[in-house]
């Protein structure tokens with residue numbers, strides 16, 4: 309990211325490691341069929357997702373500083389998380405003077421039940437929407453009319469014509485096409501990313517994707533006729549992402 313000149317991007321969507329793999333050494337594999345759970349499910353247990361807290365703090369500060377430098381003040385950025393990491397992301401944003409526009413609760417009504425029976429069933433993730441202009445320079449693009457008028461039939465909390473709220477009811481199901489080239493343990497559904505682009509994407513421009521994984525953000529950007537630049541450290545995920553993007557090129561644009 310450091311090789312790009314300042315203000316190279318119109319938007320960023322960061323789905324970083326949540327740093328939740330510490331404290332266990334078990335993993336579901338895909339041969340375990342979980343009836344009614346709507347697809348494969350893995351507990352993440354990867355080295356990229358298991359950092360000492362202070363390392364995670366410096367790591368987060370490093371990539372957020374680059375987002376601050378690289379995203380134009382007219383643009384904005386979205387960051388995914390859960391309680392494991394989102395507090396640190398929030399702290400780092402405040403340290404860097406990055407204003408939070410909204411905190412969104414992504415409600416996953418079909419989330420996986422709690423297996424231990426010792427906690428409530430975790431059924432949401434938190435998303436922070438921020439901008440790089442600072443509180444005295446709010447120039448970021450907000451497609452207000454689209455956010456109001458757009459109909460999301462699967463979202464039981466959104467009424468077309470009414471302002472969009474900060475709770476998004478988006479099932480975590482992925483269509484067959486989204487999973488056909490392999491599995492990423494924390495793959496996001498395309499509909500979630502589409503919602504972000506409806507709200508904040510310009511008609512043309514370039515999206516920065518610091519953590520590509522299986523390529524969901526890049527695929528959806530492409531469906532919205534946006535360019536993208538993505539980064540990923542695992543070759544096997546790059547392979548999946550490339551196949552998904554090639555599939556789009558070969559099939560034409562699919563509906564979300």
Ligand SMILES: C[S@@+](CC[C@H](N)C(=O)[O-])C[C@H]1O[C@@H](n2cnc3c(N)ncnc32)[C@H](O)[C@@H]1O
Pocket residue numbers: 323324325326356492494495496497518519520521522523524525539540541542545
């Ligand atoms: C939460 S996942 C992203 C999943 C993606 N949103 C999707 O739908 O497939 C985070 C990804 O970041 C990658 N990663 C971890 N550390 C990284 C780094 N320093 N630079 C680039 N990618 C990194 C991991 O390999 C992992 O695939």
